[in-house]
Amino acid sequence: MAGDEGKGTGLDRRSFLKLAGGILGSAGVYAVLINVKGTAVLDIASGQAAGDYDPNEHYWGFVVNSHNCIGCGKCVVACKQENRVPQRDDCNRTWIERYHLTEDGRVLVDSPQSGINGFVGKPYLKPGEPEPIIDKAFFVPKLCNQCDNAPCIQVCPVSATYKTKDGIILVDQERCIGCRYCIMTCPYGARYLVPADADRSPTGNTSVADKCTWCYHRITKGRLPACVEACPVGARVFGDLNDPESPVRKIMRETRVAVLKPDLGTKPKCYYVGLEEGVR
Amino acid sequence: MKHLTRAGLILAAAVVAFVLLRAAILQGAFTLDEFALRPPNPEANQREWMSLPAVYGDSSSCGSADCHSDIYEAWTRSAHGTVACENCHGPAEAHVENPVAKVSSDTSPQLCETCHAQLAARPSAFPQVEPSQHYPESPCLSCHLPHRPGPAATITHAPEGDCLQCHSATNARPAKPVPINHAGRTNDQCLFCHEGEKQ
Numbered sequence: 001m002a003g004d005e006g007k008g009t010g011l012d013r014r015s016f017l018k019l020a021g022g023i024l025g026s027a028g029v030y031a032v033l034i035n036v037k038g039t040a041v042l043d044i045a046s047g048q049a050a051g052d053y054d055p056n057e058h059y060w061g062f063v064v065n066s067h068n069c070i071g072c073g074k075c076v077v078a079c080k081q082e083n084r085v086p087q088r089d090d091c092n093r094t095w096i097e098r099y100h101l102t103e104d105g106r107v108l109v110d111s112p113q114s115g116i117n118g119f120v121g122k123p124y125l126k127p128g129e130p131e132p133i134i135d136k137a138f139f140v141p142k143l144c145n146q147c148d149n150a151p152c153i154q155v156c157p158v159s160a161t162y163k164t165k166d167g168i169i170l171v172d173q174e175r176c177i178g179c180r181y182c183i184m185t186c187p188y189g190a191r192y193l194v195p196a197d198a199d200r201s202p203t204g205n206t207s208v209a210d211k212c213t214w215c216y217h218r219i220t221k222g223r224l225p226a227c228v229e230a231c232p233v234g235a236r237v238f239g240d241l242n243d244p245e246s247p248v249r250k251i252m253r254e255t256r257v258a259v260l261k262p263d264l265g266t267k268p269k270c271y272y273v274g275l276e277e278g279v280r
Numbered sequence: 281m282k283h284l285t286r287a288g289l290i291l292a293a294a295v296v297a298f299v300l301l302r303a304a305i306l307q308g309a310f311t312l313d314e315f316a317l318r319p320p321n322p323e324a325n326q327r328e329w330m331s332l333p334a335v336y337g338d339s340s341s342c343g344s345a346d347c348h349s350d351i352y353e354a355w356t357r358s359a360h361g362t363v364a365c366e367n368c369h370g371p372a373e374a375h376v377e378n379p380v381a382k383v384s385s386d387t388s389p390q391l392c393e394t395c396h397a398q399l400a401a402r403p404s405a406f407p408q409v410e411p412s413q414h415y416p417e418s419p420c421l422s423c424h425l426p427h428r429p430g431p432a433a434t435i436t437h438a439p440e441g442d443c444l445q446c447h448s449a450t451n452a453r454p455a456k457p458v459p460i461n462h463a464g465r466t467n468d469q470c471l472f473c474h475e476g477e478k479q
Binding site for chain 1: 281291320321322325326328329330331332334362364366370371393394395397400401403
């Protein structure tokens with residue numbers, strides 16, 4: 001019966017399958033070609049920006065000297081302008097926290113407007129909270145730690161976040177779908193979502209995750225991050241961990257440093273001088 | 281043959297319909313780029329981050345010979361020598377590129393207070409005042425020069441009568457000229473701020 005049918009049409013099952021397979025195969029090749037072409041075009045377009053900077057030669061590190069910080073907020077101002085961070089209190093690549101440790105063991109933390117306008121007066125107290133007797137008080141500037149073992153990279157469902165050869169965690173904001181997993185997972189709160197109605201954005205994209213890049217556009221041209229440039233008291237120090245004579249390595253040799261939340265195993269590259277146990 | 285032709289036509293129609301429908305959904309695009317489903321290309325993206333323009337210049341850009349070398353020299357030796365120019369004058373990369381783009385000067389007490397207002401969390405060695413008790417009625421700049429801050433200079437020589445005869449801004453004699461914020465001041469005001477041997 002089957003043989004008769006094949007003869008009747010002049011196209012047997014084998015030929016039909018071959019033909020169908022050929023059509024599907026061509027379509028597959030076509031799709032691959034489109035994708036390859038898309039990527040290649042992108043490469044050429046952005047390749048023009050690359051200078052003679054070699055990421056393999058550097059491995060960047062950051063030191064925050066909490067003893068020096070006066071909480072003036074100039075780093076926050078500089079960062080917002082340099083990186084076109086939206087001018088909203090909930091959008092920050094860097095911020096300053098103020099700690100008051102009280103005699104009765106309380107840790108009072110505040111960061112009004114992320115410290116962009118500096119600090120005034122006494123620590124924030126909840127209504128009815130007893131007036132504290134301050135044991136000690138200090139400022140702690142915060143920024144992305146550019147973790148060697150970054151949780152934000154692991155959770156990104158579209159591989160938009162990646163680590164560069166020189167140790168910086170960057171976000172491909174064309175690729176980011178704004179799902180916020182990385183914002184949730186960062187133990188340091190270093191990420192924020194560029195709001196859809198933002199007045200400005202670092203790369204012109206909105207509804208994408210953004211974070212401190214240690215001013216990648218500056219450090220790759222031999223300049224310092226804007227916050228380091230702006231700090232009047234040397235509380236922020238930037239340098240190459242590969243270079244034993246860099247300011248960062250020098251401080252790490254000469255004084256004792258610590259990282260935030262070392263128990264999480266994220267291996268931050270932001271080293272703090274004068275870190276207190278109450279600081280998280 | 282006929283039924284296979286029909287099936288082939290239906291298949292062809294389905295393929296065409298799929299392509300058209302897909303194009304409609306993707307708004308004309310035939311690639312997957314618009315859905316960011318292309319393979320990750322961190323190297324390209326890294327170069328995009330590198331190519332972003334800087335907004336902040338560096339203080340070192342300000343001191344070249346045909347720009348602000350005089351004020352730059354005074355500033356580097358002063359107690360404010362670590363305070364970047366742009367902290368008070370705003371981002372200046374555009375001004376460095378083209379001086380026609382002007383920078384601002386923030387001389388408000390609020391700006392001074394972001395660093396110098398008394399706070400428990402500030403290092404105690406850092407110079408601080410309680411703004412409500414430290415001449416709240418006068419602007420900071422009536423006594424303090426931003427590029428050369430600190431207390432008024434002590435008089436180190438014997439009195440010679442009229443201070444402003446020598447210490448005018450224009451006098452050719454080798455005496456320190458009065459700073460720019462002293463315009464319009466008279467001899468009887470000198471001792472309000474300057475201490476020393478003058479009788």
